[in-house]
Amino acid sequence: WTWGPDGHGAILLVNCDRDDPAAETPDNRDAAIRSYNDLKDMSQMVLRARGPRTIFTGHRLLLHVDFSDSDKVRVFYGGNSVALEEYQHVLGGSKLSYTIKPSRHQEESVFYVEGLAFPDVNFSGLVALHVTLLESSEKGQLETPIFTDTVVFRVAPWIMTPNTLAPLEVFVCSVDGNKDFVAAVSAVAEKAKCPLTVCPPVENRQDPWIQDEVEFGYIQAPHKTFPVVFDSPRDRGLKNFPIRSILGPDFGYVARQAPEGASSLDSFGNLEVSPPVTVRGKEYPLGRILIGTSFPRFGGRPMAKAVKDFLFAQKVQAPVELFSDWLCVGHVDEFLTFVPAPDRKGFRLLLASPSACFQLLKEKQEEGYGEAVMFQGLEKERKWTINEILTNEWLQKFNHYAQ
Template identity: 30%
Template sequence: MRPISKAAVLALGLLGTGRGFKATILADTNRDGRVDVTGDTDMADKQIWTDTRGALFLANIGDTQQRCSVHITESVSDHDLDKCHDASDNVQRNAKYLAPLKSVPCSGLSSAATGRLFVSGLGAADRVRIFRKFHNGWVYVASDYVFSARDLEAGLDLGIDGRDVRRPGVWDGRVKVHLVIRDGAEIAMDAVALRVAPVLTHHHLQLASQVLVTGAGTRSPQAKFVQDLQANVKKAGIEWPVYQFPGDDIWTQDFFEPGYMSIPGPHGAIMLRVMIRSSQGGRPTGRMVFSMLRSDTVGAVQFLGNDWGDTTDSMGNLETIPPHTHNGKSYPAGRTIVGSRNGLRPYMTNFLNAQEVQATVNVDTGFLLIGHVDEFLQFLPAKNARGWVMMVNDPMAGFEILQKTKAAGLGAIKALSRPSFPSDKSQCLPSDTVDEVLRRGDRTVNFANAQAYSALRIQANVDIIKRETGLEDADIIRVPTLFYTESFECSCNGEDDDGDEDNGGTLVVKDIVEAAGPRSKTRTPRRRKLQDALFTAFYPGSINGVVLSDTQVLAPNPWGPVVNGKDIIAEAVAAAYRKVGYTVIFQEDWFSHHVDQGDVHCGTNTIRNPTTPWW
């Protein structure tokens, strides 16, 4: 579509308004899913796009019949990965994602009258397509397309879609479509403003419809993890089977984030799912969102940094606060929340904020070894006035559980109750007692101080979220947990075994910076100041789980000390979730994920169903 400059628009306007006829082009300006050509509901302020009024359209970036995906090989560069999709040429393959444009029938024209369409807006001409509807399909309206007098008298039935999404410094998604009618010396013109819909991330008020995971490959612990996950997901009532990616990158949460775009339609919202690749250019598993997940209902985007990226650029460091209103500002699609280290925000934040809907909340994850927000917080649907609560880790509560166990004279019992499974093979389990855990500190940092310091840093982030959202203490549920500079260790045949290897295979480790090769099995403990230490979940972190429904959470099994036949940490976790009406389904992940500083949420992903309009 050929652009038209602002000067040209003004020049056309000076030529006249067509005393005998009038040009009127309309879109769904009032966002009711229809274009009103007989009334005036879409007329007011139609040339001005605002957050609350103005027509929307979709980037038609799916891949119908995987026309593009089948050609993605290792030789296709990242730069070219997203160049082919349903809207990358001028053929309309997926008309259900066209947004309507119509012209009001124009009378009083001579047979010589003609009409043309132009677009204006920085960067818009190369990123939008306009089509004309015929009885047998849609025809692309090129820059030299001419409408006849008969076409104009009948009224134009058009559709618009995008070739791309909103991108920082490239295109803000805005476009004006101009209709110019000429009849002899007379000219009439009109315009309507539109904007491509934002790419949004899911929040947990949108219920899960499918769970995704990386398949077992050659790794026995992952095979058990996948098998258990399939059973637990089915138990939760999710009908779609668990989707399994190939390969060895078991951190399925981290290499992409499921999202969506939606606009009003005549029968409800029209939605295109959009998979957002992590900005880690050195993480090839992210390419699978283009080669494996795209379809006629699913698109994919990427916003890559200039290097490999840090662990904080993983998508496990991106969560979404559910919808809320605070300080007079409404966030009907919620807000993204990310963690930063030393003031450096994830690169993806630039893309997220360019969507201008889910203004990012930034918290400090600099005290964590991995540095992801999903390590210490989680949002749940709830039957309260707000409609949701925040679950947050409470290290001091976890520490108190162990202290009470010791005080009861049970300090000699095993701190870790996990049994051996056949899938463990040669890997060993720690044999620490509760007393030994509480005495930790002679090697690195004092165990008690580690809990107090972690709690302090977590509370500082809670205070940020409270300021940003208006969240009150009554809507915050504390979940007992424990942090330390390392998880349990065990010794097999005199050698440390951290689970990095399984039957000769090497795990893909959590930190993307370390993902270029296997982690060294030699660790040199050293005493550190608290402010220099980086912490990780000591027991499997229950908050790092999957919200399966509005009553069920899938959480990693902590395998805490067993007293009177019950895991006292698992009991405390379940009690915290019961406060808001949730049942916890515990999932084993010790050797599959936990020994490499991740848990159930890190190793899975979810597709969710948006239910309420964001506009």
Template identity: 30%
Template sequence: MNTRSWRTTAIATGVVGALLGAIPVQATAAPGPAPRVDLRADVDRDGRVDVRGTSDVAGEDTWTRGRGAVVLPNVDDDGRRCTMTDARGRPLSDALLARCHDAADNVLNGARDAEDLARLRSVPLPSLADGAHGTARVQGDAAKARIFVKRAGGWKHLKPTTRLTAAELRRGVELGVEATDVVRDAARWDGTVRVRLTVTEGTATTRDDVTLRTAPVLTHHHLQRAKEVLVSKVSRDPDYPEWSEDQHRFVRGLEREVKAAGITKPVRKLATNDVWAQDFVEPGYVSMTGADGRPHALRVMIRSAQDRPGGRQLYAKLRGPDIGVVQLAGPHPSDESQTLNSMGNLETVPPYAHGGKSYPAGRIIMGERLGEGIRPAKSMSTFLASQGAQSPLLLDTSWLEVGHVDEFVQFLPADTPRGWRLGLADPSAGLQLLKDAQAAGNGGKRMFSAPDKFGVTVPRTTIAQKLADPTFLADNQRAADKIEANLRVLQRETGLTDAEVVRVPALFAQYEMPTGLARSGRLGRLNADAWSTVRPGLADAAERSAAPAPTAPRTIAYVPGAVNGIVLSDSRYLAPKQWGPVIGGKDVFGEAVRKAYARAGFTTAYLDDYYSYHLGGGEVHCGTNVLRDTSRPWWRS
């Protein structure tokens, strides 16, 4: 909608002066009507700004999920100007690392930076007088967006005081807009950017506003094709060289499986001794329609609320053209909630509509310690909710020692009307495998077939011994009950049916340190002292003592958790090698897991993570991360 200010000035023709006996004054002609300025944006999101027709007129001052102009938070580094060190070669602080990106200055950085601008155009004013001029500025908080103007010499920063010439306005002006940050707290700024074009001709002034909204930062779901896999590549530890080599072996195996799945980009290795690549970052993205009519996206790597040192590798190895990094300010979590802020505790339900609600970009799930008052950090929860697209849903992970949703739930692409199924860890099925083996006379078989390594002794426990252990049975009954309760929440929210659930055999147990593991120094996620290296002094004794005690024993995966793997394609799944009881030459759990995924249309490959991740409280998924396709428009159902 145009808002116009019409100014008409008339000077008396001498009548008043004559009546008063004064000398008559020469009459001055009234100015003509003010120019009808019309600023337009890509309201219909087709990748072009229509200044000839009316396709981009309706709704230019409003914004909905399906209609309204979108602007990108330009937080990548197209010119690769951002560094890791200062002028004297000293490492930059996390805060300084985060401040460097394309929107941190008022120039376009690199040839590709112009592609990140949302375009605005003014309808040409061919009859505008020579003395006319215009200005364009951001209304409200001007620091949230920046305007550029396209001129013969390229794109130039347009200050609020910079004049647009009459010649430019006659031809029609092309502007580019960038948001200077992502939306962090919608209560403070919801991403709205309003641009006003003002044109003055003589004493007449008119203006027009258009409204844009900053694209939400979205997390990936498994219907988006895997494009690149990330993993940590640790340095050689002179004290524990065998552990370093075991991690390198894991990386080599991962590279083989990624290539076998048809992913053409090589595995990207992050040089950090934090092996939990899933935990210090969640890959996200923002997108708008590009000039070619297809989504133009920037990847936004969301650093965990813990600010783990491994997250610095995101700046060193990923930040660059079309990839930015976001870290959240504010109070950091206590020791007790640290693990909930690892990004293994964030997964995304694929797109769905149910109960009058639609999530075309999917919906986030995270775990909380229900009943203990422990949730993910407020800074992260506020950030995710403020995107206004994926409405985070909390599940109960109080029964898990680590407490991550990826330990018992995943989402699998499916050739069904919904387009996906739910993969669910099933302790009841895991116990049934043991009962069937015992009934067949194999109760004396060892529970684990993994070899002893690095001075660590694999438990010699038999199937019969575990089935006779009341604590083990109680742990799995509780796990089964908790998983079923979480399933009911997901079914209520998504409309998922029992037939759409893929149940994968699993077992859970209270953590018992294997003989020799303490000497290795590799306690991973379960080493309480390790958190002090994440952020020294993060939680003092008072904070730790104030944390409520668990209401019941917590558990971890006993046999490597099969659902804690990687969906590499819509037909190939990478699971942790099971190392379960071997009967008749076959791993009982390995075979059962393979059959479960086969019924869902997947070929399962196995990667050995027993020493590199499993004994540390995680699996293949915990040690990796995936950059997925961004070509699907988030605003379309």
């Protein structure tokens, strides 16, 4: 299997959507074919057996998978039938081998292969399936392998999309006190002719931070592409929303947990991706993942190992770690974002600047607005004035450090 435009090799999708609305879990968690749409998410593997049929009186064809790969892949076979109920799970999981019985009228056997797991710290993403021609021996003796062929699949990585792309759907949470905000987002979505999904209080349990709960990406093979939502380990009020309300037909789901306990850095406001970039001559056509972390020598809050391992294992969007632990919340989206631009790279990186903010406040103070109040109209928030901010030495010192 070889990367690149001139590379070669088969691609396998993790069958992590849920084509049957009655099912409770993604399709990669069961060993059944529930619909023809389920088959369309799988890659075909064609076995051609050409030669004298009499050879199978003394030989047999064995399809097999290594034990180390058996939990990463599942193979289905329906024989000559196209009836859904005839498709059986023949390889993967606890099934390490399957004897193929070519018929007199069939030179080709078509198998359907689904991925069960994304690349991760202990899984490169490569899966090998083998077929071996065995010669029958005397009763009680081991069969002799005559020939073995192998096909290698690479499981398609989970790929993030930058916010410089046109939106396909907007998600917003409706909670107590944000009626005006939801209305404003709805108006913008309508103007952009973009579908809007409002997560109601009964589903979000007063958790408004959907940006922190999920990150959207996609998986792609030559025969199929579909979006996949990555569910963060923060698990607050929105914990069940992704798997209950986003997972569905041609919309996949993946999650990673934090056994050591999730920190603020595990929320997905701390997970962004750049537009396509070239760095020191190396091209990243899908951009690079950006995650916030702490200085190693100072300790601080880490991003969960399981989340970082997953992101690095996808390979195609090599992550960049940025120091964000100096922030109270600690998310990269608090100090950077990308916006479209008509020239040069086609985008701009916008960075928050405490120094620029203080300069703007000083200008307003000089214009006579020193008693202007921040957070005006918000309840339960201290009403800082511009004068108070500019005379707070600790605040200025900390922001100078941040700059």
